Amino acid sequence: MGGMGSVYRARDLHFPSVVKLVAVKEMINRASDPLVRKTIVQNFEREANILATLNHLSIPRIYDYFSEGNRSYLVLEFIHGKDLEAIISETGGFLTEERVLVWAIELCDVLSFLHTHKPDPIIFRDMKPSNVMVNPTDHIILVDFGIAKPFQVGQKGTMIGTEGYSPPEQYRGEAGPLADIYALGATIHHALSRRDPRLEPPFSFGERPLRKINPAISAELEAVINSALQYNPDDRFHSAEAMKEALLAAGRKTGILNRTSGATASVQSSVGIKPLWVFQCEDEVRGAPLYHNGAVYIGSYDNNLYSLNAADGKLNWKYATDGGVVTRPAAFEGDIFIGSEDQRLHVISARTGKVNWTYYTEGRVHSSPRIAEGHVFFGSDDQHIHAVNLLSGRAAWRFETAAPVRSTPFVAHDTVFAGSENGDFYCVDFRGEMKWHYKAKMAVTSSPCEADGVVYFGSLDSSFYALDARAGWVIWRFRMGKGSIASPYTAEGLVFIGSADGNIYAIDAHTSKEVWRFKTEHQVSSSPVVYKDALYCGSADGNIYCLEARTGRLRWKFATKGPITGSPLVYDDIVYIGSTDHFLYTLLA
Amino acid sequence: MKSFFDRLRGKKTKPLAALANVNTFPLSGEQLGMVSIRSSRVEPQQLISGCGQSIGKQREHNEDCLFAFSATTGGEANSAPLGLFIVADGMGGHQYGEVASSAAVRTMANYLLKRFHTYLINPSEGMEEPLQEMMRAAITEAQRAVTQAAPGSGTTLTAALVLGQQMTIGHVGDSRAYALRMDGRVEVLTRDHSLVKRLEELGQISSEESAAHPQRNVLYRALGQGEVLEPDIFTTPFPQPGYLLLCSDGLWSVLPDDNLCNLVIAAPNLHSACQDLIAAANDSGGPDNISAVLVQLIG
Numbered sequence: 025m026g027g028m029g030s031v032y033r034a035r036d037l038h039f040p041s042v043v044k045l046v047a048v049k050e051m052i053n054r055a056s057d058p059l060v061r062k063t064i065v066q067n068f069e070r071e072a073n074i075l076a077t078l079n080h081l082s083i084p085r086i087y088d089y090f091s092e093g094n095r096s097y098l099v100l101e102f103i104h105g106k107d108l109e110a111i112i113s114e115t116g117g118f119l120t121e122e123r124v125l126v127w128a129i130e131l132c133d134v135l136s137f138l139h140t141h142k143p144d145p146i147i148f149r150d151m152k153p154s155n156v157m158v159n160p161t162d163h164i165i166l167v168d169f170g171i172a173k174p175f176q177v178g179q180k181g182t183m184i185g186t187e188g189y190s191p192p193e194q195y196r197g198e199a200g201p202l203a204d205i206y207a208l209g210a211t212i213h214h215a216l217s218r219r220d221p222r223l224e225p226p227f228s229f230g231e232r233p234l235r236k237i238n239p240a241i242s243a244e245l246e247a248v249i250n251s252a253l254q255y256n257p258d259d260r261f262h263s264a265e266a267m268k269e270a271l272l273a274a275g276r277k278t279g280i281l282n283r284t285s286g287a288t289a290s291v292q293s294s295v296g297i298k299p300l301w302v303f304q305c306e307d308e309v310r311g312a313p314l315y316h317n318g319a320v321y322i323g324s325y326d327n328n329l330y331s332l333n334a335a336d337g338k339l340n341w342k343y344a345t346d347g348g349v350v351t352r353p354a355a356f357e358g359d360i361f362i363g364s365e366d367q368r369l370h371v372i373s374a375r376t377g378k379v380n381w382t383y384y385t386e387g388r389v390h391s392s393p394r395i396a397e398g399h400v401f402f403g404s405d406d407q408h409i410h411a412v413n414l415l416s417g418r419a420a421w422r423f424e425t426a427a428p429v430r431s432t433p434f435v436a437h438d439t440v441f442a443g444s445e446n447g448d449f450y451c452v453d454f455r456g457e458m459k460w461h462y463k464a465k466m467a468v469t470s471s472p473c474e475a476d477g478v479v480y481f482g483s484l485d486s487s488f489y490a491l492d493a494r495a496g497w498v499i500w501r502f503r504m505g506k507g508s509i510a511s512p513y514t515a516e517g518l519v520f521i522g523s524a525d526g527n528i529y530a531i532d533a534h535t536s537k538e539v540w541r542f543k544t545e546h547q548v549s550s551s552p553v554v555y556k557d558a559l560y561c562g563s564a565d566g567n568i569y570c571l572e573a574r575t576g577r578l579r580w581k582f583a584t585k586g587p588i589t590g591s592p593l594v595y596d597d598i599v600y601i602g603s604t605d606h607f608l609y610t611l612l613a
Numbered sequence: 614m615k616s617f618f619d620r621l622r623g624k625k626t627k628p629l630a631a632l633a634n635v636n637t638f639p640l641s642g643e644q645l646g647m648v649s650i651r652s653s654r655v656e657p658q659q660l661i662s663g664c665g666q667s668i669g670k671q672r673e674h675n676e677d678c679l680f681a682f683s684a685t686t687g688g689e690a691n692s693a694p695l696g697l698f699i700v701a702d703g704m705g706g707h708q709y710g711e712v713a714s715s716a717a718v719r720t721m722a723n724y725l726l727k728r729f730h731t732y733l734i735n736p737s738e739g740m741e742e743p744l745q746e747m748m749r750a751a752i753t754e755a756q757r758a759v760t761q762a763a764p765g766s767g768t769t770l771t772a773a774l775v776l777g778q779q780m781t782i783g784h785v786g787d788s789r790a791y792a793l794r795m796d797g798r799v800e801v802l803t804r805d806h807s808l809v810k811r812l813e814e815l816g817q818i819s820s821e822e823s824a825a826h827p828q829r830n831v832l833y834r835a836l837g838q839g840e841v842l843e844p845d846i847f848t849t850p851f852p853q854p855g856y857l858l859l860c861s862d863g864l865w866s867v868l869p870d871d872n873l874c875n876l877v878i879a880a881p882n883l884h885s886a887c888q889d890l891i892a893a894a895n896d897s898g899g900p901d902n903i904s905a906v907l908v909q910l911i912g
Contacts, residue, residue, distance in 0.1 A: 223843040500745040534847035
């Protein structure tokens with residue numbers, strides 16, 4: 025592109041007895057106007073002359089230069105090693121702060137050398153990872169000086185390539201020492217965050233705070249990089265030397281340069297958060313609670329459904345089924361509906377706790393009842409989705425699937441959506457006839473939800489799916505680290521989902537881009553809930569987390585004594601969550 | 614759906630009591646046309662479109678390229694209308710711009726229509742590949758084609774793949790996709806990948822300043838430029854009732870949003886709406902090539 029040619033690895037024949045490798049850089053003069061061509065060659069030779077005089081450990085030696093026809097050549101020191109861009113992309117996880125900090129200090133050092141060059145400062149102009157070589161002893165060398173610049177024929181005012189690393193003023197044609205500082209900040213940001221700025225809108229580093237992407241980074245280093253990346257040149261460090269000092273200070277403060285301690289970020293503890301009340305069941309609580317008319321309903325593996333006074337947690341009544349209750353109750357006109365592993369759907373009077381009627385399936389019920397349009401919909405291990413008439417208690421229809429249905433049906437626009445344990449995902453109309461079906465590669469235990477004509481669900485196949493609700497086409501799919509049995513939640517254009525990889529993800533519903541992820545210490549099979557601007561979700565690490573819904577920033581967490589697999593309920597500024605430690609907790613949102 | 618169960622249970626839905634003493638006044642012929650088109654049921658559901666293109670008044674070449682395709686299959690219970698609409702605005706000089714834009718459009722159309730060939734013949738056959746991934750792959754193909762056909766040049770690309778009620782949009786550069794609503798609301802669906810727009814987003818310059826900015830044609834993302842390309846890809850419901858408008862900057866840079874919508878709503882059909890848009894842009898000086906594709910989902 026432009027006027028750049030190739031870099032050759034060559035042997036210098038002036039020294040026939042030794043193998044001395046040199047790099048030869050070829051630049052092609054594409055200008056058609058002879059006068060312009062001449063100027064380009066003159067500029068090249070002038071800059072080559074300057075560079076040949078530079079003597080710094082981090083700058084390659086220039087041995088020779090010459091022009092031939094429309095080509096110019098530069099003969100320079102051959103650098104062993106890899107460029108930083110390759111290192112970033114080849115490294116599996118994040119580069120360590122220590123390594124990047126040392127490189128950054130060396131880069132400041134060489135920039136400072138260039139900027140204070142006499143008689144005229146030298147502006148590098150093109151600081152980016154691919155122009156930084158890391159040699160086998162882990163020191164950096166700056167390559168590809170702006171010497172090639174004159175060969176890039178300017179195009180007709182319509183286009184510039186995405187630089188990603190350049191500061192705003194460089195787009196106006198102003199490039200001083202502070203431009204190099206910005207680009208250095210951008211380079212370090214890329215190295216630490218693994219987010220390639222060329223793939224992001226220009227000048228958007230502020231939208232990608234380093235420590236949110238890579239929490240292992242110290243706040244001190246982040247602050248230095250943020251200063252370098254200031255939009256206005258005046259707000260940045262005033263010299264590379266000043267930035268180097270700041271980096272050194274950060275390194276000393278975090279102890280990285282003293283090599284005394286690994287700076288592991290301390291996590292906010294849950295000390296100080298007291299539940300409003302707790303209620304102890306006789307076995308694990310794996311389901312989710314329901315709030316209805318001043319009472320909280322929760323099922324437990326001890327076979328009971330409990331009705332508790334929402335104000336103080338006092339027991340109103342308990343109702344015993346003949347199997348574990350792992351589902352979320354539903355309420356309709358004074359009745360509470362709950363599925364049990366005793367294969368039945370129980371309908372209980374909310375007031376008295378006495379059973380009104382039950383409905384038998386031929387398998388355990390792990391799917392929660394969904395009430396809509398005069399019917400209750402739920403799945404069963406008997407490989408059916410059941411639609412039961414609320415008035416008669418009789419089946420309106422049963423839809424046969426090829427595997428147990430543990431996913432809770434979602435009902436919208438005359439259709440019922442549910443997944444099954446062999447990966448089939450169904451869209452069934454109100455007559456119980458299939459409209460479409462999609463096959464994921466593994467079980468869909470996740471309960472779907474629908475918004476704006478798109479239905480969302482996760483699968484054990486590690487994918488999170490967005491399907492056209494009317495026809496079942498896959499609109500997008502999002503790869504998680506592991507499978508998911510959790511259910512998604514949608515709010516304000518975002519979809520939230522927990523995964524067995526330990527993360528809670530926030531995905532943009534339109535673009536399928538990850539907006540943020542929050543790493544818990546164990547699998548997340550709890551389904552997130554958004555209330556006001558916060559997201560609540562449990563994790564098998566025993567914590568209930570409260571995160572900022574827009575950013576994923578941790579507000580607080582509360583530790584229970586057992587893994588949390590159930591989902592929270594937030595009602596009237598109170599969070600209700602059950603844990604496998606047998607307790608139902610109530611916390612202030 | 615409630616009524617469906619009511620029918621199952623044998624209930625009757627009560628007819629609404631007629632509203633007495635409601636003032637009415639006659640609709641104009643135009644209004645009547647609009648209302649009656651909307652209320653008469655169209656079967657099967659289909660995508661209709663109109664296009665317009667002009668070299669403008671100040672350019673010697675047309676470097677824009679547009680593409681409009683739609684297919685309807687009637688009779689199959691499960692068939693949804695399919696449409697592919699693309700606008701590309703090439704640049705690079707030496708006539709390379711038109712090579713770039715047409716290479717991008719033809720490559721993308723070829724890639725996507727091949728994928729949908731089976732669906733068109735047999736709509737009940739499922740499609741495994743996510744639509745957004747198809748769109749991404751098509752843009753990658755187009756990028757490759759542009760780099761090969763016209764090295765050093767570039768082109769914008771704004772494409773809408775409409776399937777049923779959802780449209781998946783792929784976008785690079787500063788051509789635009791608009792959702793126009795019947796009530797005059799105008800929504801720009803895409804984000805210009807232009808330097809001034811970015812400065813405007815950052816609050817560095819005002820929208821008036823950006824309209825007059827000397828570098829307003831400078832893009833930071835375009836097909837054919839650079840090895841890494843990150844297109845914007847998203848899926849959103851088709852504006853209904855309303856229109857989807859794809860256009861190059863030759864249209865939107867001279868016509869305010871309100872005018873766009875008013876011209877479209879006032880026109881008797883999509884073809885004349887497009888011609889009216891082009892004429893209006895040329896009346897405003899026609900500084901650049903103008904392309905417009907207007908799409909409506911009816912039924």
